[in-house]
Amino acid sequence: GESVGLHLPTLSVQEGDNSIINCAYSNSASDYFIWYKQESGKGPQFIIDIRSNMDKRQGQRVTVLLNKTVKHLSLQIAATQPGDSAVYFCAENGGGSNYKLTFGKGTLLTVNP
Amino acid sequence: SQTIHQWPATLVQPVGSPLSLECTVEGTSNPNLYWYRQAAGRGLQLLFYSVGIGQISSEVPQNLSASRPQDRQFILSSKKLLLSDSGFYLCAYKRHRLGGYTFGSGTRLTVV
Numbered sequence: 001g002e003s004v005g006l007h008l009p010t011l012s013v014q015e016g017d018n019s020i021i022n023c024a025y026s027n028s029a030s031d032y033f034i035w036y037k038q039e040s041g042k043g044p045q046f047i048i049d050i051r052s053n054m055d056k057r058q059g060q061r062v063t064v065l066l067n068k069t070v071k072h073l074s075l076q077i078a079a080t081q082p083g084d085s086a087v088y089f090c091a092e093n094g095g096g097s098n099y100k101l102t103f104g105k106g107t108l109l110t111v112n113p
Numbered sequence: 114s115q116t117i118h119q120w121p122a123t124l125v126q127p128v129g130s131p132l133s134l135e136c137t138v139e140g141t142s143n144p145n146l147y148w149y150r151q152a153a154g155r156g157l158q159l160l161f162y163s164v165g166i167g168q169i170s171s172e173v174p175q176n177l178s179a180s181r182p183q184d185r186q187f188i189l190s191s192k193k194l195l196l197s198d199s200g201f202y203l204c205a206y207k208r209h210r211l212g213g214y215t216f217g218s219g220t221r222l223t224v225v
Contacts, residue, residue, distance in 0.1 A: 008154055034213040043119075043203050043216035044157075089157065091213065099145050099164055099207070101214060105156045 008087060010108045019077040019111075023090030023104045028071060030092040034101070035064060035075045038087045047075070047088075077109075085111045115140035119204045119217030126224055132177075132191040134220050136204030139185065144206040146187040147214065148179055151201040163187060199224045 013019050025033070031052040036044035050057045050064045050073075057064050063076040073090050087108050091101040116139045126132060138144050148160045159172045161179035169179050176195050180188045187204060201221050205214035 008156070032212075036213075036216075041201075041219070041221070043205075043219045044214075046213050046215070049213060099162060100147075100159065101207075103157045 008106045008108045010110065012110045012112060013080050015080060015082060015111055015113050017080055019075075019080045019084070019109060021075045021077075021088050021107045021109065023073040023075075023107075025071050025073060025090070025092045025102075025104070027092060027094045027102070028068075030094050030102075032093040033064070033066060033073050034091045034093075035062075035073075036089045036091065036103075037084075038089065038106075040086075044089060080109075080111050082111045082113055085109055115206075115208070115215065117204065117206055117215055117217045119220060121220060122218065123221045124223070126194050126222065128196055128224055129193045132189070132194050132198070132222070134189040134202055134204075134222075136187045136189075136217055137185055138187075138206045141185070141206070141208055143184060144208055146181060147205040147207070148187065148189050149203040149205065151203060151219075153201075157203070161189070194224045196224050198222065 034049045035047040037047050038044040048059045048062050048064050050066050055066050061078045065074045077084055087106045089106045090104040093101055119136045145164050147162045149157045150160055151157050162170050163181045166181055166184055177191050201219050203219045204217040207214050
């Protein structure tokens with residue numbers, strides 16, 4: 001469910017390194033997953049999505065991995081840049097609910113120059 | 114193309130005053146619409162969602178209400194604001210079952 005009352009976990013990386021942000025989901029019936037990026041003071045923006053019939057999907061500098069066995073989702077960012085500094089949220093579309101996405105608690109990524 | 118507009122961007126209101134935040138969507142019909150609130154450094158809390166005109170579902174009991182007078186218009190209201198209503202309010206829409214949300218730019222509400 002939504003962990004809205006918890007402070008965000010943080011990840012700090014050096015510019016140029018690869019970043020891996022993890023997310024555990026709870027609904028084994030979820031069939032669609034999304035990663036969002038939220039910069040300070042802005043609304044979340046779509047990064048990449050994946051359907052449950054896939055285990056990997058690649059975009060530009062980003063890769064999402066889905067492990068349905070352990071209900072785990074990860075976002076990999078290659079050659080992390082200062083502009084990647086933001087809060088990253090995973091979201092799942094539960095198979096039984098057509099209307100609502102369930103968001104993870106978010107991870108604050110800080111990229112050090 | 115589809116766009117979502119949310120205003121105002123920032124708002125400072127005294128305790129006990131009313132609130133009206135508006136969200137409109139362009140370029141799509143019959144979207145699902147959502148209001149979220151986000152406290153500083155926290156996650157996203159779903160407040161209301163709507164699957165059609167006049168249809169509002171509330172996720173948490175609170176001092177706020179929502180209305181959908183037109184297909185692409187979603188309004189968040191309060192009759193009397195509380196200090197605890199301060200936060201970052203986000204409107205979003207969803208077009209398909211297997212699809213993500215598109216978020217608005219948010220409204221930063223400070224109740225003083």
